[in-house]
Amino acid sequence: MMAAPKKSQGVREESLYDLAELFKLFSDSTRIRILYALIDRELGVGEIAAALTMTQSAISHQLRLLKQSKLVRSRREGKAVIYGLADGHVLTILNQGMEHIEE
Amino acid sequence: MMAAPKKSQGVREESLYDLAELFKLFSDSTRIRILYALIDRELGVGEIAAALTMTQSAISHQLRLLKQSKLVRSRREGKAVIYGLADGHVLTILNQGMEHIEE
DNA sequence: TAAACACATGAACAATAGTTCATATGAATG
DNA sequence: CATTCATATGAACTATTGTTCATGTGTTTA
Numbered sequence: 001m002m003a004a005p006k007k008s009q010g011v012r013e014e015s016l017y018d019l020a021e022l023f024k025l026f027s028d029s030t031r032i033r034i035l036y037a038l039i040d041r042e043l044g045v046g047e048i049a050a051a052l053t054m055t056q057s058a059i060s061h062q063l064r065l066l067k068q069s070k071l072v073r074s075r076r077e078g079k080a081v082i083y084g085l086a087d088g089h090v091l092t093i094l095n096q097g098m099e100h101i102e103e
Numbered sequence: 104m105m106a107a108p109k110k111s112q113g114v115r116e117e118s119l120y121d122l123a124e125l126f127k128l129f130s131d132s133t134r135i136r137i138l139y140a141l142i143d144r145e146l147g148v149g150e151i152a153a154a155l156t157m158t159q160s161a162i163s164h165q166l167r168l169l170k171q172s173k174l175v176r177s178r179r180e181g182k183a184v185i186y187g188l189a190d191g192h193v194l195t196i197l198n199q200g201m202e203h204i205e206e
Numbered sequence: 207t208a209a210a211c212a213c214a215t216g217a218a219c220a221a222t223a224g225t226t227c228a229t230a231t232g233a234a235t236g
Numbered sequence: 237c238a239t240t241c242a243t244a245t246g247a248a249c250t251a252t253t254g255t256t257c258a259t260g261t262g263t264t265t266a
Contacts, residue, residue: 011139011201019200020135026126028224032119045243058225060244079233079242089203096199097122098114100192131254148213161255163214182212182263 025069026093030054031062035090038072042084128172129196133157134165138193141175145187 025031030052037043037051049059063083066072073086085091128134133155140146140154152162166186169175176189188194 013136015201015204016135016139017132018204019197020130020132022200022204023126023129023135024223027123027130029120029123030224032123032126033116036114036119046241055226056243057227057245061224064244076233076243079240081243089199089206093196093199093203094122096192096196097125098118100196101118101121101125103192133254149211158256159213160215160257164254167214179213179263182210184213 022069025065025071026097028062030058031066032094034059034062034066035071035085035094038083038085039091042082044077044080044082046080048083125172128168128174129200131165133161134169135197137162137165137169138174138188138197141186141188142194145185147180147183147185149183151186 026035033052034048037048043051045056045060045063048063049056052059063072063074067074067083070086071090072083074081074083076082129138136155137151140151146154148159148163148166151166152159155162166175166177170177170186173189174193175186177184177186179185
């Protein structure tokens, strides 16, 4: 199906600030690496830290930001807290960015 | 058409840093506002500054970043330098972000 | 070609953000 | 229930970033 022509009208000025806030979450390499790690499988905080070779604290701080903005979700499983991507939008945004880079 | 299952394998670690760099450009409200202003029509630096009620210098600095990353293109037209969006990817990324916000 | 106009750029400053370190919370286990 | 394991959180420090101010570059026009 053909995409409809892109509209730009009706975008409230306020929304643009929220949009910047959203992209800000994708603007740090640690957070990007976390998100990519979560594409394949859900992971605990410690596992993510090990995968990225970073401290548990640093990862936990970033996960908090990602969760606040609903880019990841979490559930407790025993002592561990398991994180996963919140929805498909996250992956879509990442992939769009990748396409731009690879051109 | 159904989308194919999302792949995550084959993403080089290095690319993730470039990806973060890309999103960093979308992470500032001034730059987002500039990009949105350029959706409808091409504009000179002064026009953008007026539209956003910001100094010419501030706008010019941000345009330089946007141009370096090929998110906008520019051409000289007399004394003015006219800026426009570089390609469709820019708009696609912005729209994807908007969709996430509006849910 | 001197002046005016449009934009670019460099240095400096203030604000923001990411990591570290220390410590707190919460759940399982002996 | 004290200890251990897994994660969360607050404060402090450093680095990065966006804006301002002053000035430089390039183009048109009188």
